[in-house]
Amino acid sequence: MDRKEFLATTFSAGLGLALVPSLLSCVTPMKRSMFDPLTLRAGDLRKIRGNVSRYTNKGGTVGVFEAKDGFLIIDSQFADSIQPVLDGISSKGKPVLYLCNTHHHGDHTSGNIAFKDQNTKVVAHQRVPELQRMAAEKSKKLAEQRYATVLFEKEYRIDLGNEKVTGYHFGNGHTFGDVMYHFENDNVVHMGDLMFNNMIPVYRTADGSDSRSWIKVLEKAQAKFDDDTVFIFGHADKPELTTGNRANLKEMAGFLEASNDFMLKAISEGKSTEQLVKENAFIPGFENRNTPERFAGFLDELRKTLLG
Numbered sequence: 307m308d309r310k311e312f313l314a315t316t317f318s319a320g321l322g323l324a325l326v327p328s329l330l331s332c333v334t335p336m337k338r339s340m341f342d343p344l345t346l347r348a349g350d351l352r353k354i355r356g357n358v359s360r361y362t363n364k365g366g367t368v369g370v371f372e373a374k375d376g377f378l379i380i381d382s383q384f385a386d387s388i389q390p391v392l393d394g395i396s397s398k399g400k401p402v403l404y405l406c407n408t409h410h411h412g413d414h415t416s417g418n419i420a421f422k423d424q425n426t427k428v429v430a431h432q433r434v435p436e437l438q439r440m441a442a443e444k445s446k447k448l449a450e451q452r453y454a455t456v457l458f459e460k461e462y463r464i465d466l467g468n469e470k471v472t473g474y475h476f477g478n479g480h481t482f483g484d485v486m487y488h489f490e491n492d493n494v495v496h497m498g499d500l501m502f503n504n505m506i507p508v509y510r511t512a513d514g515s516d517s518r519s520w521i522k523v524l525e526k527a528q529a530k531f532d533d534d535t536v537f538i539f540g541h542a543d544k545p546e547l548t549t550g551n552r553a554n555l556k557e558m559a560g561f562l563e564a565s566n567d568f569m570l571k572a573i574s575e576g577k578s579t580e581q582l583v584k585e586n587a588f589i590p591g592f593e594n595r596n597t598p599e600r601f602a603g604f605l606d607e608l609r610k611t612l613l614g
């Protein structure tokens with residue numbers, strides 16, 4: 307029985323007046339609006355909390371946030387894999403008010419161009435357009451980009467009436483332009499690729515990856531948010547692991563610390579990456595982060611950070 311039916315039944319049953327005040331309070335409009343879920347023809351959309359959902363298909367996890375007047379989307383994967391989300395949104399007759407990028411990597415920004423509405427504000431850290439352009443030049447995809455035009459250095463607050471979304475840049479970790487976005491009412495944070503769950507992260511010093519600074523960024527996030535916060539992760543080995551809590555951030559920071567220790571020891575012992583990979587399939591203590599195709603490259607790049 308839905309609420310309307312319940313009220314009709316209750317009133318027709320002629321229940322006492324004493325019940326009326328509590329019934330009235332339960333039909334008083336809530337401070338925040340909730341909306342019917344989107345239905346998508348492809349990909350995997352899961353509600354996280356309140357008006358925040360996450361979408362996985364191909365590339366980085368997308369954050370989907372619905373407000374009264376339109377949507378705010380975090381990251382855009384690729385033009386083809388984000389299209390089901392855009393189709394679902396247009397069938398609701400609402401615009402995308404904001405597209406927020408967590409960083410410049412192609413699996414998070416290639417779909418920006420699928421957002422055809424020129425009124426959509428594209429938000430990112432100030433380093434993102436330059437890094438995105440350089441990467442697009444290399445991959446010969448310059449004509450397929452849409453760049454952020456609302457740029458910021460440390461913090462940017464978006465006010466959508468009852469809803470507030472704040473982007474934070476706590477320093478570089480995965481790239482020079484990492485931003486995490488906090489949905490304040492729902493207390494959900496999209497971490498972008500500052501969080502890889504159960505995997506070796508993508509780590510490229512040329513893009514700004516810095517394990518020591520990354521640990522500090524994760525510590526700042528743990529201090530800023532609380533035990534109730536739900537975090538969305540850029541990548542995980544399974545779609546159901548693309549969300550988690552503060553303990554996951556701690557685990558990721560612990561992994562980076564262990565990786566630094568592992569590499570510093572290897573450097574002091576004069577061990578090559580080849581030797582290390584022969585002796586180890588993963589960073590000791592982090593068997594859950596066993597990504598063989600990425601391990602050697604990760605170690606090579608980590609060595610650059612620690613020698614630099």
Ligand SMILES: [Zn+2]
Nearest residue numbers: 411480499508
């Ligand atoms: Zn990335």
